[in-house]
Amino acid sequence: MLAKPRADLKPNTYEFETLPLVSPSGFREYDARWLYPEQINLVGIQALGLGLGTLIREMGVKPAIAVGHDYRSYSSSIKHALTIGLMAAGCEVHDIGLALSPVAYFSQFALDVPCVAMVTASHNENGWTGVKMGAQRPLTFGPDEMTRLKEIVLAGAYKEVSGGKYIHVPDMAQRYIADLTDRAKIKRKLRVVAACGNGTAGAFAPKVLEGIGCEVIPLDCELDYTFPRYNPNPEDMEMLHALRDKVLAEGADVGLGFDGDGDRCGVVDNTGEEIFADKVGVMLARDLSARHANAQFVVDVKSTGLFLTDPVLIANGAKTDYWKTGHSYIKRRAHELKALVGFEKSGHYFFNPPIGRGYDDGLVSAIAICDMLDRNPTRSMSDLREALPKTWGSPTMSPYCPDEVKYDVVERMVKLFSDMDAKGEKLVGQKIRSVVTVNGVRVTVEDGTWGLVRASSNKPGLVVVVESPASEANMRKMFEEIDGRLSANPEVGEYDQKI
Helix, strand or coil, X not given: CCCXXXXXXXXXXXXXXXXXXXXXXXXXXXXXXXXXXXXXXXXXXXXXXXXXXXXXXXXXXXXXXXXXXXCCCCHHHHHHHHHHHHHHCCCEEEEEEECCHHHHHHHHHHCCCCEEEEECCCCCCECEEEEEEEXXXXXXXXXXXXXXXXXXXXXXXXXXXXXXXXXXXXXXXXXXXXXXXXXXXXXXXXXXXXXXXXXXXXXXXXXXXXHCCCEEEEECCCCCCCCCCCCCCCCCHHHHHHHHHHHHHHCCCEEEEECCCCCEEEEEECCCCEECHHHHHHHHHHHHHCCCCCCEEEEECCCCCHHHHCHXXXXXXXXXXXXXXXXXXXXXXXXXXXXXEEECCCCEEEECCCCCCCCECHHHHHHHHHHHHHCCCCCCHHHHHHCCCCCEECCCECEECCHHHHHHHHHHHHHHHHHHHHHCCEECCEEEEEEECCCCEEEEECCCCEEEEEECCCCCEEEEEEEECCCHHHHHHHHHHHXXXXXXXXXXXXXXXXX
């Protein structure tokens, strides 16, 4: 039986080569991430696989799992160590090789297996590794499953079972690309810059976009795990600026940027304007709700209020549910409500049938954007952006707040705004229209101006976002109201940035 993991092993020792090193901090809300080998070694990865296989059996799920890895110097080795642990737990492992996260999710359907483990650190710097996991396609693990997995692994409570099996799958990348491109080609001659930041998406995105009929201008599509130019992260301004410059230099119709494991897509329009993911979501919601009557959407609480106030969406009969921030939460909520799409401000989009299979796929998002442009042959991407109602919004701001008290501070804010609403008190001189408390508190007043306070899920801090469809002045007033109330809490410190 594999030993119970430790967190104090040092490299270049006998113990490091024979015992599992697993830092508890690597278990996150939706996945697992560690610095390798400082925080986890190969024996620790083996323990993770054994724990995951134990959890799969505990959940009553068939122990058959698709496993893939991203393009980093050590990812293949980590996948093989994970596979050994899974097989020791009696799992049937289908090795799909080098893949994007959505390729791994697709393989669950293509191979008819219920479980997935994708070795990737997404856009994190080289030196990081991680695993995205699921046992109920198309869903991935959330906090409950990750907490239980952490308990099993750290306690060494895994169970070895005989009968493990290894199956090599040599053609999953080709099957995935064929699945996305087996369709009518777009009629419009679109020139598309595909930026991949030298991440794994470079092996997939150009082929898929060419396959649907686009003229592709590649940008940093060569695989290079050192990420020599910038990390492949479509929320990172360095990547977006490089994409903007290429779009303008080439006179392209649109620029599409993909993150390291291919589950997100960033957008730059034909004028070089970087469009935030929630606004792209509104554009897609307009396009899709015109084709699907009474379309249901799910968005996270950080997203623009236009999903509720946009006159086109209202006229199309679209309905939108605001839910907890986090790709696992949005994916699950969109699945539960049978929503057409779930949009998260970070760029994770979840297209359900008939468009997608419910998991986040940056290339499915890219295809939806190209289809939207194809259905609007006389309008540019900037035309569609400018057609949205004007809003004034803040960046995501994060005042410091210690982990041990940040949720208490948020609960005080929930109570404060809920009490104001119950008493009919005004905020920024207006009546409160709604108070949404599914993830912190999002308070909206009569003219649609809103503010959000929630706890950060990955660092000691809070998350503050404000937006107004009425004026910049009202947006700033909302921030001043929230900031004033937060400042009354001595635990709240300096912001990383302010409007």
